[in-house]
Amino acid sequence: MTHSSSVGDLELWGRTHPFFRLLLIIALIIALVRLAQAGGPKYIAGVSYFNSGTVGTPLTWPGGVINYYTDQGDLSSFFPGPSADALVADSFSQWTSVSTAAISAVHSGQLAENVSGANVYENPDGSISMPADIQPSATGTPLGVVYDEDGSVTDAFLGQGAGDESECFSNAVFGWIDNFATDAYFAHALVVINGNCAQTSSQQNDVEYRWCACWGEFWDSTGAGER
Amino acid sequence: MPAPLPRFLTACLIFFLASMAAPAELPRPVERPAIPKIHSLAHKAGYIFSGTVKSVERIAPNNASSVPVMRITFQVDKGYVGVRSGQQLVIHECAGLWQSGESYRRGEKVLLFLYPLSKLGLTSPVGGMSGRFAMDRGGRIVILPGQMGIGPSHTPTPVEEAPTRILLRPEDFVRALRAALEN
Numbered sequence: 001m002t003h004s005s006s007v008g009d010l011e012l013w014g015r016t017h018p019f020f021r022l023l024l025i026i027a028l029i030i031a032l033v034r035l036a037q038a039g040g041p042k043y044i045a046g047v048s049y050f051n052s053g054t055v056g057t058p059l060t061w062p063g064g065v066i067n068y069y070t071d072q073g074d075l076s077s078f079f080p081g082p083s084a085d086a087l088v089a090d091s092f093s094q095w096t097s098v099s100t101a102a103i104s105a106v107h108s109g110q111l112a113e114n115v116s117g118a119n120v121y122e123n124p125d126g127s128i129s130m131p132a133d134i135q136p137s138a139t140g141t142p143l144g145v146v147y148d149e150d151g152s153v154t155d156a157f158l159g160q161g162a163g164d165e166s167e168c169f170s171n172a173v174f175g176w177i178d179n180f181a182t183d184a185y186f187a188h189a190l191v192v193i194n195g196n197c198a199q200t201s202s203q204q205n206d207v208e209y210r211w212c213a214c215w216g217e218f219w220d221s222t223g224a225g226e227r
Numbered sequence: 228m229p230a231p232l233p234r235f236l237t238a239c240l241i242f243f244l245a246s247m248a249a250p251a252e253l254p255r256p257v258e259r260p261a262i263p264k265i266h267s268l269a270h271k272a273g274y275i276f277s278g279t280v281k282s283v284e285r286i287a288p289n290n291a292s293s294v295p296v297m298r299i300t301f302q303v304d305k306g307y308v309g310v311r312s313g314q315q316l317v318i319h320e321c322a323g324l325w326q327s328g329e330s331y332r333r334g335e336k337v338l339l340f341l342y343p344l345s346k347l348g349l350t351s352p353v354g355g356m357s358g359r360f361a362m363d364r365g366g367r368i369v370i371l372p373g374q375m376g377i378g379p380s381h382t383p384t385p386v387e388e389a390p391t392r393i394l395l396r397p398e399d400f401v402r403a404l405r406a407a408l409e410n
Contacts, residue, residue: 122347127293135294157321159342159350161271170355176323178295190323214327 043177045184054184061142062185066092066105068143069133073114075147076195084147084193087204091211111144117152136178139187149195157192168197173210262370262395262403264357269407271353273343274316275308276301277362277397280335281315285322295322296349299331301339304366305397307404309343319349329355336362338400368395 041058050057068088075084085107092105111133113119120130134144148154151163154171162171175191191214198207262268269275278301286296297320306312318341320329329351331337340358341350352358361369370393 117346120347123293125289126348127289128296128347128349129293156345156347157349157351158324158345159353160273160345162342162345162351162353164271166267167271167354170357174324174327176321176326178323178326 043180043186049180049182050184051182054182057184059180059184059186061103062181064103066103066143067108067141068092068105068145069109069111069141070107070145071115071147072110072112073116073147074149074195075193076149076198078200079147079195079198081147084198087198087207088145088193088211091208092215094208094212095215109141111141111146115144115146115153116149117156120153120156134190136188139179139181142187143189143191146190146192147195148192151194151196153192154194154196163194163196165196165199168194168203168206168210172197172207173214175214262374262400264354265403266407266410268340268353268358269308269404271342272340272358273309273350274318274339274341275404276303276306276310276316277336277338277366277368278303278305278316280331280333280337283331283333286319296320297322297325297330301337304336307401308408309341320351321349324351329359338362338368363394366397368397368400369393370395 043059045051045054045057045059047055070081070085070088072081074080075087079087089105089107095101096104111131113131113133115131115134120128122128132138133141134146138144146153148163151165154163154167154174155161158171158174161167171194173191173193175189177186177189179186179188181187191211193207193211197203197210281300281302282298283300284298286298288295299318299320301316301318303310303312303314303316306314310316324330338360340353342353344350357374360374361371363369372391
């Protein structure tokens with residue numbers, strides 16, 4: 001029997017046997033659904049920076065734990081330091097409480113200062129300085145959470161006016177991962193919460209939503225925090 | 228042959244017919260702004276222009292206490308606010324923003340509303356992705372679903388159509404921008 005006649009036979013079977021046709025469709029669905037992917041890791045170890053044995057490995061937080069350190073200052077008059085810490089913990093739980101999450105967040109302490117527009121500045125040579133424990137090299141404080149009480153840190157990083165209350169839709173929470181360990185782990189990240197967007201209790205949900213969206217960008221649309 | 232109507236009666240008839248016609252006049256359709264947030268975008272931006280990305284460069288920190296930034300050079304095709312057409316514009320963005328998706332590639336054509344420079348000399352699009360639009364080869368502005376509510380002024384798009392993208396002609400954009408800046 002030739003190949004073309006086999007295909008012809010298959011078509012004939014499909015036309016004349018509805019049950020066989022249905023079976024064929026189901027088999028195709030089962031076979032193809034395995035190939036479907038909802039998403040993939042955003043960060044993958046490459047060949048030029050990471051250890052050779054890690055190439056292709058999705059980047060994650062060491063041990064599946066994010067040790068975060070919060071600002072010594074207040075987020076706003078409505079969210080003084082401890083309330084802001086509670087807000088951050090609650091925001092984290094939106095991710096970590098997902099049943100399939102393979103990640104946890106631990107409030108490991110406070111940053112050494114109140115981060116503000118006063119200690120984020122430009123040097124005479126044009127370089128930008130900020131407190132040592134929120135810099136990319138600060139792997140001892142793997143995640144720094146800045147409470148930007150008056151929006152001046154947001155202004156400084158994103159542009160003049162970015163920290164205004166009117167910009168909360170896009171700039172209530174922002175951040176980035178800025179250091180990667182060669183053994184395919186995240187080494188440092190920074191998140192800034194704009195205090196101008198946390199003036200009332202009614203804004204808490206908005207801030208938490210922005211937090212979740214920000215962290216979604218970081219890891220989990222990526223799969224890095226899920227089993 | 229009947230006698231012509233007296234002038235007074237003719238005037239009354241015209242007035243009566245005109246008064247009947249007035250309420251039947253159709254209301255003028257409400258014009259949607261070409262870009263719904265354009266007023267806010269325009270008033271917060273320090274730079275508004277369309278242009279091509281000429282180069283992208285990461286400036287590494289020169290010491291342990293400074294942070295990396297990205298230097299992006301644009302060839303400005305149309306400068307609307309803060310920059311002239313034909314000029315090269317160099318901006319600096321926080322390198323970290325690139326990790327969160329705010330990045331450019333060489334040759335890319337964009338329309339940008341950028342915040343005025345911060346005290347650190349940094350900027351970024353106003354409202355994140357709200358202030359950044361791609362442009363097609365014909366110079367039209369590509370408005371994606373996340374930026375919508377947007378459409379050419381005189382052709383409102385029914386909501387149920389849910390277009391995947393809208394192309395806005397530069398002249399429509401200029402008209403909308405001018406109106407936004409005047410108000």
